[in-house]
Amino acid sequence: MKPIILYLSTATIFLVVDAIMLKTVMRPLFERYIADWLLEEPRLGAAAAFYLAYVAGLIYLVSWPALQAGDGGRALLQGAILGAVAYGTYEFTNYATLRNWSPVQVAIDTSWGAVLTGLSAWAGVAITRVLT
Template identity: 60%
Template sequence: MAQIVLFLSTAVVFLALDAVMLTRVMHPLFARHLGAQLLTEIRMVPAVVFYLGYVLGILVLVSWPALRDGLPLRALWRGAVLGAMAYGTYELTSYTIMRDWQPSMVAVDLIWGSVLTGISAWAGVQITRALIG
């Protein structure tokens, strides 16, 4: 039961925060630099695959060990490290091989991935602790 609550709470926090950031900051930033290269409608299947897989990865690598050991702050900092690695891989690779990729895109998304993953992991642990005990 705890794993289900942990997954759902982490996913809700992650999706809610990311939806705000994507619409208010990331889309305008990427549109400014990539323009017509962006799709007008997102591709839902890869988005769902990413979000499900990424949240599962947060749980396996970060949140479940922190919950099990009773160390929610561990989820925060280890989540931030995981986010930096994951988002950094994408952004730095894109910057390495794509002509129109900009350093501002790399910095904003890498920082966001770190913050988002850390906060989501920590919040999921805290919510699960509050609901399960």
């Protein structure tokens, strides 16, 4: 039961918080630099595949080991590192290869990946500890 609670709580937090950030900060930021490249509506299947896989990887690599160790701080730190690496890979690759990509996009989205992933991992562990 613990893995299911851990996955569902982490995924819920990740999705809700990221949806808010995407609408209020990231969409306007991307419109500023690459508006003509953006779709009117996102491809939900691709987004769902990313979120399901990313949270599963986060659980496997970070949250489950931190839960087993009883160390929420470990989940926060290691989640933040994973988020910075994952989001940074996307951002730095785009910056290296796409003319209109901005260092502002790189800095904001890479930082956001670290914060979102670390906090989601920590909160998922905390919720799971309380509920089990």
